[in-house]
Amino acid sequence: MAGSSGACAWRVLPAACNAKHTKTVIVPSQSGTLKLQPAQEGKPAEEHYRYAHLLPHFSQDRYPPLTPYEHVDPGFRALKHPNPRAFLDNATSVVELTPNLGTEVHGLNLAEFNNDQRDELALEVARRGLMVFRDQQDFIDRGPEFYREWGSYFGRLHIHPTSGHPQNYPEIHLVYRDANTSFNFEINDSITSTVWHSDVSYELQPPGLTTFFLLAQPTTGGDTLFTSQVSTLKKLSPQFVAFLRTLKAVHSGVEQADFSRSGKRGGVVRRDPVENIHPVVRRHPVTGEEALYVNRQFTRRIVGLKREESETLLTFLYSHIDKAGDLQARVKWTPNTVVLWDNRVTAHSAIVDYGESKERRHGARITPQGERPIPALDGLDLSN
Ligand SMILES: [Fe+2]
Secondary structure, three states: OOOOOOOOOOOOOOHHHHHHOOOOOEEEOOOOEEEEOOOOOOOOOOOOOOOHHHOOEOOOOOOOOOOOOOOOOOHHHHOOOOOOOHHHOOOOEEEEOOOOOOEEEEOOOHHHOOHHHHHHHHHHHHHHOEEEEOOOHHHHHOOHHHHHHHHHHHOOEOOOOOOOEOOOOOOEEEEEEOOOOEOOOOOOOOOOOOOOEOOOOOOOOOEOEEEEEEEEOOOOOOOEEEEEHHHHHHOOOHHHHHHHOOOEEEEEOHHHHHHHHOOOOOOOOOOOOOEEEEEOEEEOOOOOOEEEOOOOOOEEEEOOOOHHHHHHHHHHHHHHHHHOHHHEEEEOOOOOOEEEEEOOOEEEEEOOOOHHHOOOEEEEEEOEEOOOOEEOOOOOOOOO
16 A cells, blocks of 8 residues: 555556555656666666656647637536436445545446446536545556547547656646656746646647546645635625626736746646636536636736736735635545546635655646636627
8 A cells, every 4th residue: 555665567567556656766768758767787777667658758749729629528428317326326425525526436336337327426416516535546547548448438538738758648637746757837936836726728629537546655745625616606696796797817828838938847848838718617417516717826907997907916816725624625636546637617716735755756648628607697798
């Protein structure tokens, strides 16, 4: 288990053992892929890393701009099921993490879900914002072809413009940190690693149902924070929400691209960064719930407001999101955990508190795109 220190056999390393294997040296190869360092004379052979085939690769490929596509949310189909929560019937444990978001499930194997169960899963994640499935080694070990098939069921897979991916699988977004390297978007000159965001909200059609899991994790630390943007909106007064519904904001991928262009995170920008305008309050296409849709990482300004008005309003909203501990959940990544969240109605932040341990943290995200955000205010013009 993650806390053990026993030696593991070559090539049969249980996934749960990876947390302690911190001596492995990984170096960039000329092709842009991380590789295990070969054993050197007089030094012990490096231990084999079970998920070495999923280490980040930074190809120099160039991608054209994304094109619009019609997203049909699988959750709609589940609304017609006699019991849209039937997929939970065989779970051994279903526990709500908080009243506002998050459900933790034991006893189900996501990898074996049929289409009806996948539809119900999409609807339930939309309703709860966040679902945490434990004991998913089968899912994790099925590998990148399966990850692609899984994600494609829920929408067109987003290919990240700057992140590392397993070689030949650009649709799988990787986060990676070990004793020697970090390929994450991490700001080092801040007093906190907390940066609330909704993934790639700068895209015209940002992600919807998102799947994330760790292939290796530190013994402790590296948790992830989540918050319900439905709940943060509900905390505000009706008059203020009515005003927010009339607003739209610019979301930008420029800073993230510049981070890579400066040589960090693999140093590649495969698709030119984009900026898009989204409603400040969006409506979920299936549940109809309204959610606040601004985030500190990617939202830049409110369209039509004076600079000071925009900055003051966004600062207030970010502060509200930051401080609302009563609306948040925190996921601890015990081995073989798979988490799904609805990126349209939640925000999240990494917690980088494990750097001192030098332990490896290696995660994979499967990121289907959703619809263009629907304004809560009917008829809101998003053209400029
Ligand atoms: Fe994220």
